[in-house]
Amino acid sequence: QVQLVESGGGSVQSGGSLRLSCTASGTKSANSCLGWFRQVPGKSREGVAAIDVLGQATYADSVKGRFFISLDNAKNTLYLQMNGLKPEDTAMYYCAFKYGSWFPLRPNEYNHWGQGTQVTVSS
Secondary structure, three states: OOEEEEEOOEEEEOOOOEEEEEEEEOOOOOOEEEEEEEEOOOOOOEEEEEEEOOOOEEEOHHHOOOEEEEEEOOOOEEEEEEOOOOHHHOEEEEEEEEEOOOOOOOHHHOOEEOOOEEEEEEO
C-alpha cells in the first residue's frame, strides 16, 4: 500500500527558501516516478518537478533554476528545495507516485497522492 506524507510547508517572504519533504512507503518499483505538484483554489493542479528511479529529473519551466528535486532512497524520502520563491509560487503542494516514467508532470498520470502542505509566499 502506497502512503505519502508531506511536510515542510510554511510562510516565507519573496526571495526566501523552503524545503518540502515527502516520506514515502510502498513505492519501491523498478519503473516508477515521484513528483511534486501544486494547486491554488479555482485552478487545475500543475506539475512542478518529478524524478524517476534512475534519478532523471523533470521540471516545469516556471521553476527551472529555482527548485530542485531529490530522492533519498535510504530514507524513502522525496525532497523539493525551493529557492528564490515568488508570490506566484503560493499554493498547496502535493507529493505523488505513479508506476512508469512517462509524462512525469501530468497530474492525471498519478494515482497516489499525499494530503498536501501549504506554501505561502508574501511580497
